[in-house]
Amino acid sequence: MRNGNKAATIKTERKFAEELLKTGKIRIGWVQCQIRKKIQITRCFRCLGYGHRTGEYQGEDKSDLCIKCGKRGHVARDCNNPPYCATCNRDGHRADRMGCPTFRKLINQESRRRANRRTTYRNGDGLQDSVFTN
Ligand SMILES: [Zn+2]
Ligand SMILES: [Zn+2]
Ligand SMILES: [Zn+2]
Helix, strand or coil, rough: CCCCCEEECCCCCHHHHHHHHCEEEEECCCCCEEEEECCCEECCCCCCCCCCCCCCCCCCCCCCCCCCCCCCCHHHHCCCCCCEECCEEEEECCHHHHHHHHHHHHHHHHHHHHCCCCCEEECCCCCCCCCEEE
């Protein structure tokens, strides 16, 4: 176990795991760790689709679109347009992760898949794409 990069893998009952995720803390020895459920969904920054990596699929290049309204020529910070998701091709929400039902659906699928396997908690690096599911 290296300094500042602690990882623990625990086998638990689902109910207990949910309890842990709710409190966000677990005591391992003398160390109290923040825990997160690590779920990563691959996202393509070319077509803004999910489930494949940039370059694996030659879809429409949407990499320069505004993440808020799906139009070109400005960034979301300067955007006053109503939200439009270029991933779903629908209006009403932005194309960023938690606003998008397509992404949430993938997260739900993935967390259900994981519930059938062992539950892994990590504390450390590689958490940039992690989200909470509840
Ligand atoms: Zn793509
Ligand atoms: Zn915009
Ligand atoms: Zn969407």
